[in-house]
Amino acid sequence: MKGIVFALMGGFFLTFQSVANATISSQIGSWQAAAMTQLTGFVLAIAIVITIRDRSYRQLTQVSPLYASGGMLAAIVLFSNMTAVHIMGVTLTIAVFLIAQLMLALAIDSKGWFDMPKKKIGRTQIAGVLMMIAGVIILKL
DSSP, X not given: OHHHHHHHHHHHHHHHHHHHHHHHHHHHOHHHHHHHHHHHHHHHHHHHXXXXXXXXXXXXXXXXXXXXXXXXXXXXXXXXXXXXHHHHOHHHHHHHHHHHHHHHHHXXXXXXXXXXXXXXXXXXXXXXXXXXXXXXXXXHO
């Protein structure tokens, strides 16, 4: 249940962030908004680390460069998201983002990429993604 609550929070905040970033990017530009968003996220994360006094940051050198590059990927995600919101609106952008995430997540789970344990992907999972795609098509009508 705790995982579902965090996933719901993440989804709600992602949608709010998409709207806020698109509005900011209209005023200062998309890459500038992405930089500002990354900076404010960094400041909040550092404040939380300091507040909870977590010292695990001392093991940063043990993190693979592939995984440490997540922040760079986030900048691309932010830019893509802001641009899509301007072009398609919030609802369609979030729907397409979710489908893209699910499709890649299925590939990662089925292949065990990025040190994830392999999971069997069956017809029901594929059917679920196809139903979501159908839902997006209906949303767009």
